[in-house]
Amino acid sequence: MLALADRDQIMALSMDADQGHSFYRDRAQGLPKFHSSMAEIVQMKPDLAVQSWRVTARMEKIINRVGTKLIIPRYGSDPEIVIGNVRRAGESFDQATRAEALIEDYRTRLEALHSIPKSPLKAAYITPSGFTAGTGTFVDEIIQLAGLSSYAAARNIVGWQSLPLEDLIIDPPDVFIASFFDTNLNSQSEWSISRHGRLYKMMEDIPTIYLPGRYLSCNGLFLVDAAERIHEEVPKND
Amino acid sequence: MTKSMLMQLLCLLALLLTGIFSLSFGRVSLGPADLWAALSAPANDPRAIILFELRLPRVLLGMLVGATLGLTGAALQGVLRNPLADPGVIGVSSSSALGAVIAIHLGLAGVWSLAVPAFAMTGALLATLLLLLVSARDSSVLMLILVGIGISSLATALISLVVNLADNPMTLQDMIMWMLGSLENRTMTDLLLALPFILIGWAMMIGVGQGLNAISVGEDTAQTMGINLMWLKLRIVIGTAISVGAAVSVCGSIGFVGLVVPHIARALISREPGAILLPSAVIGALLLTLADVITRTPLASSPLQLGVVTALIGAPSFLYIVFHTRKDMR
Numbered sequence: 001m002l003a004l005a006d007r008d009q010i011m012a013l014s015m016d017a018d019q020g021h022s023f024y025r026d027r028a029q030g031l032p033k034f035h036s037s038m039a040e041i042v043q044m045k046p047d048l049a050v051q052s053w054r055v056t057a058r059m060e061k062i063i064n065r066v067g068t069k070l071i072i073p074r075y076g077s078d079p080e081i082v083i084g085n086v087r088r089a090g091e092s093f094d095q096a097t098r099a100e101a102l103i104e105d106y107r108t109r110l111e112a113l114h115s116i117p118k119s120p121l122k123a124a125y126i127t128p129s130g131f132t133a134g135t136g137t138f139v140d141e142i143i144q145l146a147g148l149s150s151y152a153a154a155r156n157i158v159g160w161q162s163l164p165l166e167d168l169i170i171d172p173p174d175v176f177i178a179s180f181f182d183t184n185l186n187s188q189s190e191w192s193i194s195r196h197g198r199l200y201k202m203m204e205d206i207p208t209i210y211l212p213g214r215y216l217s218c219n220g221l222f223l224v225d226a227a228e229r230i231h232e233e234v235p236k237n238d
Numbered sequence: 239m240t241k242s243m244l245m246q247l248l249c250l251l252a253l254l255l256t257g258i259f260s261l262s263f264g265r266v267s268l269g270p271a272d273l274w275a276a277l278s279a280p281a282n283d284p285r286a287i288i289l290f291e292l293r294l295p296r297v298l299l300g301m302l303v304g305a306t307l308g309l310t311g312a313a314l315q316g317v318l319r320n321p322l323a324d325p326g327v328i329g330v331s332s333s334s335a336l337g338a339v340i341a342i343h344l345g346l347a348g349v350w351s352l353a354v355p356a357f358a359m360t361g362a363l364l365a366t367l368l369l370l371l372v373s374a375r376d377s378s379v380l381m382l383i384l385v386g387i388g389i390s391s392l393a394t395a396l397i398s399l400v401v402n403l404a405d406n407p408m409t410l411q412d413m414i415m416w417m418l419g420s421l422e423n424r425t426m427t428d429l430l431l432a433l434p435f436i437l438i439g440w441a442m443m444i445g446v447g448q449g450l451n452a453i454s455v456g457e458d459t460a461q462t463m464g465i466n467l468m469w470l471k472l473r474i475v476i477g478t479a480i481s482v483g484a485a486v487s488v489c490g491s492i493g494f495v496g497l498v499v500p501h502i503a504r505a506l507i508s509r510e511p512g513a514i515l516l517p518s519a520v521i522g523a524l525l526l527t528l529a530d531v532i533t534r535t536p537l538a539s540s541p542l543q544l545g546v547v548t549a550l551i552g553a554p555s556f557l558y559i560v561f562h563t564r565k566d567m568r
Binding site: 191 | 291541
């Protein structure tokens with residue numbers, strides 16, 4: 001919404017739109033916010049409402065009754081899903097031209113990323129909760145787009161899983177990609193490796209790219225921004 | 239050598255062997271040669287890092303916590319003359335959990351890595367103070383149990399409130415996982431944080447065996463034998479509160495050990511409450527070390543939580559014990 005709509009088109013945003021993990025948080029400053037409840041939507045009667053999860057058939061029926069159209073973006077790491085979501089939202093907001101421009105820019109940058117020579121460097125993604133992203137996650141896709149090879153995928157990790165410290169010690173990655181260390185969204189899990197001093201010692205010794213959490217809070221157009229940033233910060237062999 | 243002594247020696251031997259196995263078992267297997275090499279390897283050697291920084295604190299802490307839960311469970315069952323008593327009954331475990339959950343909710347773990355154990359210990363100490371205040375006025379068994387249930391219920395209600403108010407799914411997950419208990423990624427700092435309080439709690443239990451044996455035939459009889467009942471109860475309750483509070487603060491909530499272990503000790507060693515204190519500590523340490531090894535078995539993509547394993551072992555064991563000793567309990 002913040003990427004496509006004019007400010008005067010936006011009646012209200014979700015409560016966290018201007019928080020650290022929101023990619024367009026700067027654009028969200030000063031705009032009204034609401035608690036994303038059905039009652040508020042019924043009272044505001046917007047033309048459109050965007051809701052990405054927890055949508056039930058009953059909810060949609062009630063919202064439609066007050067004349068509001070509900071847009072439910074598809075979830076998935078495939079770039080075509082992102083493009084489809086942007087195109088549909090652009091048409092709904094009457095901002096199709098803006099949406100197509102964003103899609104064009106996205107495709108161009110995606111192609112540029114695909115042409116990056118592949119590096120043999122193994123990158124391990126890590127969050128304060130001690131989780132890593134394996135095969136099938138959009139973070140895994142970002143790591144590959146950045147030209148790196150995924151440490152988690154090489155260890156046959158699928159989806160979001162905790163990363164054992166013993167694995168890291170015996171077979172250390174070449175690069176760490178550390179995210180969400182800048183926000184309070186992910187508290188430091190009491191049982192995770194991020195509480196152990198050995199991890200921070202490794203992060204001092206091994207090149208670590210700190211990626212702000214707003215790049216990885218979900219799969220959107222900013223997938224390319226994340227990949228570009230990682231690629232720029234990857235240690236280069238001179 | 240009596241049967242009781244033989245069983246105690248066997249338990250000690252089993253604890254030693256399980257401890258060594260626990261040091262060698264995990265994502266990275268360390269055989270006897272690796273363990274031996276790690277002892278003299280440079281500090282940056284991966285085997286030395288895994289042995290001294292990851293596994294040793296975990297194994298030592300597991301033994302300490304298990305021993306604490308076993309010892310305090312046996313002492314409480316003896317002093318309250320209730321085979322269903324365990325450290326949870328005096329409300330210290332849940333008060334400690336409340337402190338931890340508040341620290342997680344406030345996001346303090348990201349600011350100070352010891353915030354969660356420190357808050358957990360504060361929760362346990364506050365519950366202890368409350369127990370102390372009540373015990374000073376009325377130290378009857380009924381009053382101790384009722385106040386313990388009251389503290390526990392209040393702490394559980396407040397935990398529910400804090401969990402309810404969780405800001406985001408990640409914090410919620412952290413809180414729930416903390417309450418399932420674990421020895422994952424513990425450090426020597428955790429060990430050193432809990433150790434003094436655990437030792438103080440243990441020290442308060444020294445010499446209570448005679449009193450427990452006397453109280454087992456009735457409070458009046460114990461008094462005629464010269465036992466100061468109030469002093470006995472205070473030492474056990476406060477010792478339990480301090481040591482269990484410290485244990486929970488670094489390992490989370492671990493159920494069933496304090497409940498089941500004294501029953502195992504009674505079946506293997508002796509029926510006398512005073513005679514099973516030390517054996518309960520050893521069996522508690524053994525059970526928790528064994529449970530921790532099971533958490534590292536690659537059954538699932540994520541490691542199992544220690545509290546889940548102890549409950550899965552403890553609950554059926556408890557039912558088995560109840561079924562086989564039901565005549566004695568009548």
